[in-house]
């Protein structure tokens with residue numbers, strides 16, 4: 126089944142009543158159902174474009190009509206085990222939040238409260254029809270993606286960590302690690318939780334919308350049906366995306382601009398994903414933004430409904446065309462309608478009990494289609510400690526009075542391997558816990574896994590607090606085992622280096638994207654990416670210069686385009702039009718419209734060429750010579766000054782690089798790497814899941830025209846995060862396989 130795409134045109138607001146409207150809904154072939162949106166060609170008002178959708182809702186459509194037609198029919202499928210994803214997409218101020226959340230009055234309630242109401246009603250009916258044998262429970266997770274960071278909306282903002290919650294791929298699904306989950310028994314519960322959580326959402330007034338969402342908000346409603354020892358879990362996700370905005374119209378200040386650039390970037394990636402899926406590309410750039418990773422359009426099973434929100438106003442003309450264009454392409458995305466399977470519960474493990482209630486360790490299990498890892502931790506507000514650092518924490522949380530007993534405690538998915546949770550969870554580190562304790566101070570076996578995690582988290586908090594105070598962290602307590610101690614130290618080291626590295630890597634990603642946009646001739650997008658890179662490289666004069674040059678170039682292009690269009694109009698007044706005006710390719714949500722008429726890929730050979738990125742034009746050599754995350758990209762510079770690791774490598778395995786001929790082993794290793802198949806890559810010795818993901822992410826950022834592939838082992842060791850030792854180990858592993 127394809128993604129169902131419906132468009133909704135919002136009415137004029139009071140302040141807009143005198144404004145010109147240009148968007149119309151029309152019925153298609155049968156003369157009854159509205160499924161066409163019409164909008165004039167901005168270059169020739171006499172001509173109209175039409176876009177067809179699975180449904181079109183005009184200005185008079187009520188909240189109830191939209192829900193009844195588009196969402197209610199899928200409630201049955203949800204209870205049959207299908208996941209349902211509904212997301213609102215559109216330019217800022219077009220009514221996404223109104224559609225998804227709506228107002229407080231009954232008639233104004235949006236898709237989300239109506240969805241919950243429908244779920245409770247159906248759940249009660251199922252329980253009643255089964256004579257009370259089937260129990261239906263509902264849990265909620267709610268998070269936002271703000272500036273490409275994930276934050277739990279059930280946590281107050283002051284408890285957020287700077288880095289946000291990490292994402293992990295698990296069994297082909299993206300999960301948010303450390304996200305809380307709340308039991309939600311009825312609509313009253315829901316309203317309380319939802320209103321409270323929405324207060325934590327990042328919104329702000331902009332010129333285009335007095336209460337503009339500055340983040341993408343994702344509500345996950347998990348429906349758990351239990352009958353004896355059988356459990357069926359399905360998830361309804363309701364997503365209110367932030368709106369794309371043209372910053373020449375928003376008059377956004379610096380902070381809003383950063384948010385806006387991040388919003389626009391993620392929406393641009395979404396439209397690139399839609400394009401890539403439409404073209405049938407092998408690689409879809411999901412990983413370039415967290416939102417697209419989570420949304421996983423075309424990869425998620427179940428039912429997906431995209432609601433395109435439109436404003437009818439002329440002032441939105443180009444933006445409206447852009448979003449019409451993106452969403453009409455989304456219609457072609459196929460989604461597999463696969464139901465979740467019924468699974469059998471297993472008795473709770475006795476050892477997992479800490480507080481008297483039975484609490485199971487299950488942070489990273491592939492549970493349902495949840496993005497959530499605390500399946501049974503339907504925690505109450507205030508239970509959760511401040512998260513200043515995101516560690517894998519499967520520490521059981523004390524259940525609040527309401528939460529205990531509401532969410533099932535021991536649900537297992539059959540699509541996970543038939544292992545016990547701790548077996549399939551790499552973070553539970555059972556081997557470390559089982560190590561003998563040479564100090565004899567305290568046996569590891571006496572520590573529960575949850576206790577260890579608690580100690581680690583406490584330690585991490587302490588380290589962070591001391592770092593903030595610029596004081597050395599205190600010596601660790603002596604009553605912990607050596608294994609735990611080693612892990613604590615490793616974590617501390619990670620904290621020390623992690624944040625800076627993460628920030629640098631993010632900055633470099635923006636630079637790389639800028640380069641790619643520039644090479645495609647998309648100067649406005651390139652400019653945005655350079656601007657996004659600025660906070661990561663403060664005071665870089667060359668970067669500033671680059672931005673200024675690009676701005677000047679865009680300005681010059683606009684002036685030239687204006688002159689050209691003025692002369693075309695003059696010409697056309699002289700001569701009658703004979704040929705039809707070709708359908709322009711509307712700008713993407715991210716592109717400045719002016720570029721659209723001239724967005725063909727082209728290469729420049731002037732001084733402004735991005736080839737500078739391969740040398741030190743933007744950054745002085747000393748700025749990045751220690752930065753191996755940048756060194757691979759500086760391949761040309763490296764030719765002149767090979768890295769120490771490259772020149773000094775005495776290893777025989779690197780010898781076959783030099784004469785250009787590759788041994789079968791090297792070729793085999795590079796084939797695995799270039800396959801970009803994470804499962805295969807992480808199977809290499811010395812390359813874990815994280816390195817595999819980073820490697821694939823890195824490869825995806827490489828330009829196709831630069832080859833896009835790693836061709837030698839020397840290049841492979843220069844890939845950020847790998848290094849010589851990992852490559853040697855991977856090579857040795859391949860050797861062992863081939864021997």
Ligand SMILES: Nc1ncnc2c1ncn2[C@@H]1O[C@H](COP(=O)(O)OP(=O)(O)OP(=O)(O)O)[C@@H](O)[C@H]1O
Pocket residue numbers: 134135136138215216217218219220221222223224334336337338339366367368369434
């Ligand atoms: N169908 C509708 N009926 C009545 N008012 C609407 C409708 N759709 C939107 N509005 C009003 O339009 C304004 C903008 O809507 P909303 O905040 O939902 O836009 P948005 O697309 O979520 O914007 P942003 O992306 O900036 O968050 C609000 O005042 C909202 O109440």
